[in-house]
Amino acid sequence: MSQSPRWVRPVAVVAAVFGLLTIYSGGTALFGSAASKAAVGDAVPLVLWFNFLAGFAYVIGAVTLFQFAPVALRIAWLIGLSTLLVFAIFIVLAITGTPFEWRTIGAMVLRSGFWLAIAVALSKGS
Numbered sequence: 415m416s417q418s419p420r421w422v423r424p425v426a427v428v429a430a431v432f433g434l435l436t437i438y439s440g441g442t443a444l445f446g447s448a449a450s451k452a453a454v455g456d457a458v459p460l461v462l463w464f465n466f467l468a469g470f471a472y473v474i475g476a477v478t479l480f481q482f483a484p485v486a487l488r489i490a491w492l493i494g495l496s497t498l499l500v501f502a503i504f505i506v507l508a509i510t511g512t513p514f515e516w517r518t519i520g521a522m523v524l525r526s527g528f529w530l531a532i533a534v535a536l537s538k539g540s
Contacts, residue, residue, distance in 0.1 A: 417482075427480070458512060471492070472493065494526055494529035
């Protein structure tokens with residue numbers, strides 16, 4: 415295994431924190447009190463469940479990235495591309511009249527962009 419670039423470990427820590435926060439917020443929205451569920455607003459269930467479950471993948475991806483394991487590249491691409499797919503489904507649902515929260519758009523751009531940026535950087539070996 416080669417030595418990791420300087421950016422890898424700090425980004426891995428951010429990814430782990432991002433994953434833990436995603437698990438917490440998604441878990442609260444899905445399994446929390448009535449007030450917690452109401453605070454979510456018009457969340458699209460598919461997106462909510464996907465993001466909650468993806469939080470676990472974020473943590474796994476963060477660990478493999480921190481270790482600079484070769485599988486980190488595949489995990490980053492898998493997370494980034496699957497997030498884009500769910501984002502595309504979300505857009506179709508929103509366009510066809512499903513109630514949604516506007517903040518979901520920003521969250522999905524952030525999530526997919528974060529992981530795709532990691533995947534691209536790892537692919538380039540930088």
